[in-house]
Amino acid sequence: MASFSSQNRVPKVSVFLFFSLICFLLFSSSHVVLAQSSAVFACDVVSNPSLASFGFCNTSLGVSDRVVDLVERLTLQEKILFLVNSAGSVSRLGIPKYEWWSEALHGVSYVGPGTHFSSVVPGATSFPQVILTAASFNTSLFVAIGKVVSTEARAMYNVGLAGLTFWSPNINIFRDPRWGRGQETPGEDPLLSSKYGSGYVKGLQQRDDGNTDGLKVAACCKHYTAYDLDNWKGVDRYHFNAVVTKQDLDDTFQPPFKSCVVDGNVASVMCSYNKVNGIPTCADPDLLSGVIRGQWKLNGYIVTDCDSIDVFYNSQHYTKTPEEAAAKAILAGLDLNCGSFLGQHTEAAVKAGLVNESAIDRAVSNNFATLMRLGFFDGDPSKQLYGKLGPKDVCTAENQELAREAARQGIVLLKNTAGSLPLSPTAIKNLAVIGPNANVTKTMIGNYEGTPCKYTTPLQGLAASVATTYLPGCSNVACSTAQVDDAKKIAAAADATVLVMGADQSIEAESRDRVDILLPGQQQLLITAVANASTGPVILVIMSGGGMDVSFAKTNDKITSILWVGYPGEAGGAAIADIIFGSYNPSTHQPSQNYVLLVFQIFAFDSKSVHIIVEYEFEFNQESLSRTYRFYTGETVYSFGDGLSYSKFSHELTQAPGLVSVPLEENHVCYSSECKSVATAEQTCQNLTFDVHLRIKNTGTMSGSHTIFFFSTPPSVHNSPQKHLVGFEKVFLHAQTDSHVGFKVDVCKDLSVVDELGSKKVALGEHVLHIGSLKHSLTVRI
Numbered sequence: 001m002a003s004f005s006s007q008n009r010v011p012k013v014s015v016f017l018f019f020s021l022i023c024f025l026l027f028s029s030s031h032v033v034l035a036q037s038s039a040v041f042a043c044d045v046v047s048n049p050s051l052a053s054f055g056f057c058n059t060s061l062g063v064s065d066r067v068v069d070l071v072e073r074l075t076l077q078e079k080i081l082f083l084v085n086s087a088g089s090v091s092r093l094g095i096p097k098y099e100w101w102s103e104a105l106h107g108v109s110y111v112g113p114g115t116h117f118s119s120v121v122p123g124a125t126s127f128p129q130v131i132l133t134a135a136s137f138n139t140s141l142f143v144a145i146g147k148v149v150s151t152e153a154r155a156m157y158n159v160g161l162a163g164l165t166f167w168s169p170n171i172n173i174f175r176d177p178r179w180g181r182g183q184e185t186p187g188e189d190p191l192l193s194s195k196y197g198s199g200y201v202k203g204l205q206q207r208d209d210g211n212t213d214g215l216k217v218a219a220c221c222k223h224y225t226a227y228d229l230d231n232w233k234g235v236d237r238y239h240f241n242a243v244v245t246k247q248d249l250d251d252t253f254q255p256p257f258k259s260c261v262v263d264g265n266v267a268s269v270m271c272s273y274n275k276v277n278g279i280p281t282c283a284d285p286d287l288l289s290g291v292i293r294g295q296w297k298l299n300g301y302i303v304t305d306c307d308s309i310d311v312f313y314n315s316q317h318y319t320k321t322p323e324e325a326a327a328k329a330i331l332a333g334l335d336l337n338c339g340s341f342l343g344q345h346t347e348a349a350v351k352a353g354l355v356n357e358s359a360i361d362r363a364v365s366n367n368f369a370t371l372m373r374l375g376f377f378d379g380d381p382s383k384q385l386y387g388k389l390g391p392k393d394v395c396t397a398e399n400q401e402l403a404r405e406a407a408r409q410g411i412v413l414l415k416n417t418a419g420s421l422p423l424s425p426t427a428i429k430n431l432a433v434i435g436p437n438a439n440v441t442k443t444m445i446g447n448y449e450g451t452p453c454k455y456t457t458p459l460q461g462l463a464a465s466v467a468t469t470y471l472p473g474c475s476n477v478a479c480s481t482a483q484v485d486d487a488k489k490i491a492a493a494a495d496a497t498v499l500v501m502g503a504d505q506s507i508e509a510e511s512r513d514r515v516d517i518l519l520p521g522q523q524q525l526l527i528t529a530v531a532n533a534s535t536g537p538v539i540l541v542i543m544s545g546g547g548m549d550v551s552f553a554k555t556n557d558k559i560t561s562i563l564w565v566g567y568p569g570e571a572g573g574a575a576i577a578d579i580i581f582g583s584y585n586p587s588t589h590q591p592s593q594n595y596v597l598l599v600f601q602i603f604a605f606d607s608k609s610v611h612i613i614v615e616y617e618f619e620f621n622q623e624s625l626s627r628t629y630r631f632y633t634g635e636t637v638y639s640f641g642d643g644l645s646y647s648k649f650s651h652e653l654t655q656a657p658g659l660v661s662v663p664l665e666e667n668h669v670c671y672s673s674e675c676k677s678v679a680t681a682e683q684t685c686q687n688l689t690f691d692v693h694l695r696i697k698n699t700g701t702m703s704g705s706h707t708i709f710f711f712s713t714p715p716s717v718h719n720s721p722q723k724h725l726v727g728f729e730k731v732f733l734h735a736q737t738d739s740h741v742g743f744k745v746d747v748c749k750d751l752s753v754v755d756e757l758g759s760k761k762v763a764l765g766e767h768v769l770h771i772g773s774l775k776h777s778l779t780v781r782i
């Protein structure tokens with residue numbers, strides 16, 4: 001689906017920019033830049049002129065010729081050095097050691113041995129955790145963040161502090177709200193995850209010189225596939241077998257990966273630990289060679305999670321010997337092993353005839369080709385496109401402002417009783433700020449974090465505008481006991497109260513799933529008591545990655561506003577204050593629909609609707625399938641796409657067809673027998689498009705951005721979703737101005753569903769299109 005929009009734009013003026021700049025200057029001047037180490041690279045023809053005669057060092061040749069030249073020069077033992085993340089060196093060829101494992105989920109991270117912070121670069125810009133950024137529904141923001149991260153990564157590479165290969169983003173579908181790693185993902189919807197993944201990858205990888213085969217840095221989409229469980233009541237990711245139908249795989253789990261490879265042109269895909277239908281993903285030739293390389297045509301390398309091969313040999317007992325495990329992985333299409341397994345067992349596997357050297361050549365060729373596209377074999381990087389980047393380009397005022405902007409764009413206003421938000425900074429003489437997350441730093445950056453440039457905590461953000469009285473209320477988020485009386489006292493004496501509650505990595509994390517979606521410990525008790533004691537507005541701020549059941553707060557009249565702020569990154573506190581005091585208008589998602597939701601899965605479900613475990617097999621059965629707004633029919637607290645603004649927006653449909661006809665070949669089976677759907681593979685189904693036009697007006701008094709969602713409810717065939725997202729578009733509108741938004745709909749691409757066999761079909765009959773707040777009926781016939 002393509003969408004287009006026209007509106008008046010104004011440059012974004014921030015009164016805080018100057019403030020951030022000052023803080024940045026103070027911060028950076030306190031670090032004396034010490035002697036810099038330098039980038040790791042091959043083909044250093046300046047120090048070693050003899051290297052110039054090697055074809056693989058010759059930049060006039062194409063990547064594939066250079067790779068062939070290099071591989072021909074290596075012995076089997078040398079090739080095996082390049083199958084693992086801590087790759088070895090070959091000094092006779094001028095190839096130094098290279099560490100493949102770096103991470104950059106939402107900023108350059110210190111997770112992974114390839115990247116370090118030091119006095120030279122003490123920190124990098126730490127953007128909000130991905131679940132919050134995704135909630136902005138702003139595809140240009142996804143790209144913009146990726147660009148900043150890759151610039152800071154290159155700058156760190158140039159001073160020897162980072163690699164060039166980053167194993168981010170995580171685009172697994174956040175199907176279960178209790179998954180500890182859901183915070184890392186763009187949420188539950190396949191389309192939003194696809195747009196996020198391909199956008200962030202483009203931001204990381206695309207060079208500014210139009211060299212489309214070259215890479216700024218290499219991204220990696222992970223973890224392929226059907227992974228959304230870490231450690232749930234004794235079932236862990238190392239042992240679980242995802243039982244997935246062809247339909248569910250192609251409808252839910254694969255689309256983000258496909259988009260990442262096909263639209264984002266990502267340089268790498270990582271296979272996961274779990275099995276899918278009995279086969280470890282890293283040993284599955286259909287999933288790796290067949291789909292990623294064969295169908296999607298990956299231009300890059302396939303890497304294991306760390307260390308999936310060891311896991312499927314030692315924990316899953318998938319093969320009898322380690323040599324068989326090594327051979328199976330390589331034969332399935334794997335190129336690189338995060339870990340040491342292939343380094344230890346590949347030579348014996350080749351000697352035993354389990355895998356041919358030609359398969360090793362294929363694997364290392366994919367790895368070398370990626371490094372060539374990054375310029376690693378082009379000699380001194382300081383002479384290359386990004387060679388001038390350095391510490392001065394990390395944590396710039398603009399980069400840090402984008403971190404704050406991203407948090408503002410993602411934060412969702414869920415409830416706002418008239419007269420509550422925004423608070424007037426001049427009217428509030430005393431603001432009570434309560435809660436275990438009210439003055440946190442590291443909690444705001446979630447996991448797969450780096451050292452941030454600096455932090456602004458919620459308390460610091462709020463205290464920059466008004467006088468505050470602060471009380472944590474509980475000693476940590478687990479909140480086993482709450483200081484209820486003291487909290488009530490300060491709330492009763494204040495003009496307004498902000499409660500900053502929620503979770504942190506002790507509640508939801510890698511290797512830590514939740515068993516319920518309630519606020520931890522005595523948090524609810526504390527919130528309710530404080531609300532009851534307050535005289536002014538009570539603003540509940542939930543800082544969490546996964547959804548929390550806040551139904552008690554939704555129905556409590558004393559709690560006048562609810563904000564969900566994800567893990568909002570280094571500038572989270574400033575962004576929260578921007579929204580609470582109204583210097584930024586939270587962007588609306590469309591109101592008044594009852595989707596269950598989940599970028600935001602705050603919803604109530606009964607205890608049966610949980611993982612079903614059959615002898616340590618995890619099944620995505622009908623019940624778990626019912627989760628996410630696309631399938632769930634139970635009650636919800638807030639739904640996918642919910643969110644309020646300080647403005648109101650009206651929608652008017654100006655163009656939309658009522659009928660489309662799919663032409664068929666004369667002898668088509670649907671002429672002689674009744675058909676419920678038509679395969680999108682049909683020739684005549686190609687290029688069947690129509691336009692939908694919409695007029696959006698900001699009828700409020702504040703400027704703001706508004707997301708227009710386009711959902712479709714297909715006729716009910718093939719157990720298809722009750723509703724699915726086919727497009728979204730975000731527009732900025734000044735108060736009392738309007739704008740047009742158009743969606744170009746490709747009938748067979750956008751309105752199709754996946755059938756039981758994994759084929760795409762367009763259902764015949766009435767499709768209900770939900771466009772913004774409007775519903776439109778469209779009949780598809782043959």
Ligand SMILES: *[C@@H]1O[C@H](CO)[C@@H](O)[C@H](O)[C@H]1NC(C)=O
Pocket residue numbers: 052053058059060061
């Ligand atoms: C590099 O390759 C080009 C194109 O084949 C060739 O003309 C040139 O001589 C090569 N350079 C060296 C140093 O071998």
Ligand SMILES: *[C@@H]1O[C@H](CO)[C@@H](O)[C@H](O)[C@H]1NC(C)=O
Pocket residue numbers: 353354355356
């Ligand atoms: C290795 O190569 C030979 C000759 O091409 C082929 O017959 C054999 O099947 C290959 N073995 C494996 C394990 O791929």
Ligand SMILES: *[C@@H]1O[C@H](CO)[C@@H](O)[C@H](O)[C@H]1NC(C)=O
Pocket residue numbers: 439440441457459470
């Ligand atoms: C809030 O957190 C900051 C940063 O950790 C700390 O410097 C400050 O003392 C804290 N403020 C209060 C009132 O505890």
Ligand SMILES: *[C@@H]1O[C@H](CO)[C@@H](O)[C@H](O)[C@H]1NC(C)=O
Pocket residue numbers: 528529532533
């Ligand atoms: C709310 O406060 C009133 C008195 O101010 C008290 O009677 C009542 O029990 C409180 N309710 C709760 C739920 O704490």
Ligand SMILES: *[C@@H]1O[C@H](CO)[C@@H](O)[C@H](O)[C@H]1NC(C)=O
Pocket residue numbers: 683686687
């Ligand atoms: C569909 O449109 C594309 C681009 O306009 C074109 O390349 C392609 O040939 C068309 N396909 C058919 C079946 O008409």
Ligand SMILES: *[C@@H]1O[C@H](CO)[C@@H](O)[C@H](O)[C@H]1NC(C)=O
Pocket residue numbers: 138140141144405705706730731732
């Ligand atoms: C999307 O994000 C970009 C980058 O921050 C920003 O310039 C743009 O205004 C945002 N779009 C809308 C409609 O808010």
